[in-house]
Amino acid sequence: MSKFVIACGGTGGHLSPGIALAEALVAHGHTVTLFISQKKVDTRLVEKYAHLSTKRVPGVPFSWRPDKHINFHLRQTQGLIFSLRFLRANRPDAIIGFGGFTNAGVVVAGRLLGIPVALHEANRVPGRAIRVLSRLAKRLYLPPGVRLPNVRGVLIRHTGLPVRTEIVRLPRDEARAQLGLDVGQRLLVVLGGSQGSANLNGWIEQNIPALTAEGVQIYCVTGLGKGSEGVREFRSRSGQSVKVQFESFSDRVGVLMSAADLVLSRAGAGTIAELVRCEAPAILIPYPFAADNHQAANALNFEQQGGGVVVAEQSLATLKQEVLDVIFNDWLLKKFRINLHRMSQENSIEIIVNDLQNLATGTMPARHMRHAPAPSNHESAA
Structure with a gap:
């Protein structure tokens, strides 16, 4: 069985799918650690998931305001150091990021340590974190019909957002x-x-x-x-x-x-x-x-x-x-x-879990995944 880190904190829109995916991976026998933020909404949402392992990672959202901009870089550096220490000590087989400010440190740390990274974007317009970090990933999950320009050499799969198992339609x-x-x-x-x-x-x-x-x-x-x-x-x-x-x-x-x-x-x-x-x-x-x-x-x-x-x-x-x-x-x-x-018919969780298992074990991806084009000779020279 494999070990995974899921970076998903900051908002319910990032944390909820992270929880959903974590529960599915655990059900398949894997070990999972959730990297969440230090915000109150994260603390409140994970209260009922005591069976999942969580780590609160330093970080704040990006801002151009001078004082907040300086604090952003300071906290992201702290997040990178935290992530490097955790990854070295625990050596997961793969990292999955759902966007947001908790992703940067662990994705960069994973790349530095040679741990494969997957990123999931749920919005119809990919966010800054996904746009910047996608060049460090081996997998990229995007909504159907969404493209991310200038992404090279990453496997792309179009699929939806994982939803927690307890969220189902009742009479x-x-x-x-x-x-x-x-x-x-x-x-x-x-x-x-x-x-x-x-x-x-x-x-x-x-x-x-x-x-x-x-x-x-x-x-x-x-x-x-x-x-x-x-x-x-x-x-x-x-x-x-x-x-x-x-x-x-x-x-x-x-x-x-x-x-x-x-x-x-x-x-x-x-x-x-x-x-x-x-x-x-x-x-x-x-x-x-x-x-x-x-x-x-x-x-x-x-x-x-x-x-x-x-x-x-x-x-x-x-x-x-x-x-x-x-x-x-x-x-x-x-x-x-x-x-x-x-x-509602697509089962996004099973699609992603199956592919992440392949990523963690180095298995060749399924044929339905699309390779983003590799850089041309001109681009490589640049």
Whole structure:
């Protein structure tokens, strides 16, 4: 059996697929260590996975602001030293990175020590970490249809994002019973990503009276430190009691999405993969300041495949009517679910696990993988 290091900390969108892949590798008899960040969201998310080995690696996100830029280089150097020490002591057979600031040190350390590296990019626009580090990798996993220019000599496989095993579609009534919600009323679930969204939280607060008056119950995950928790009760036009529940963090994402008639969410790749797994129709509000505007590209692809609709941040004034139009349109919701079911058929975890086992043992890759072109003579001379 082989030993793997998975670098996946910093956001839920990086950590969740890392956990999913770690559990699959462990199930195949391998040993896995997760490299995570020192952020609170990482600590909270790994609490329920005590059976997985984790290491908190020094590092902070990249920034051009002078003080943060200096701190970025300082912390990344600390991360590199930490990684070199760990890799020398434990000598894994392969390293897998899911992007983000926890990747740099361990990927560079792995290359220096001759340990094969694989990288996974889930967004429709590859992030800075993947673009920079891809030249050090032997494997690169990209979303279907996505290309990464100027990558040479790396094996590329187009596949989706691993999703944790507990995130599965449940019968709607069963999911609502677990959450203590009414099975007869429409349910809007609001998710701001692992960091939460102050704008979406604010939009919900402003529109609670209008939505509950129409009999729409709401379950909003605000994000850590971005809102108070609790349950409020309102009355619909017909006099029914309608619940609005706020929670700062949820480790029951699959239950929430299964219970929902409609999900209102940011457009991170991890959230979209979970929406697809749970076949949950969604209105996506891409975060406009995401690096390289990657959430807009993610959302557009989701809409084009028929999983839901996209509303721009600057169009929040129209969002209430959009929510009401979609959540009461049974024909449209059914059509979205049919499309989501089609989208959910690929087993990304098995595809990646099988290939990583080959990478760790030096086995030749499967024929379905594509070699990026090697440098030409002119490029080599340059």
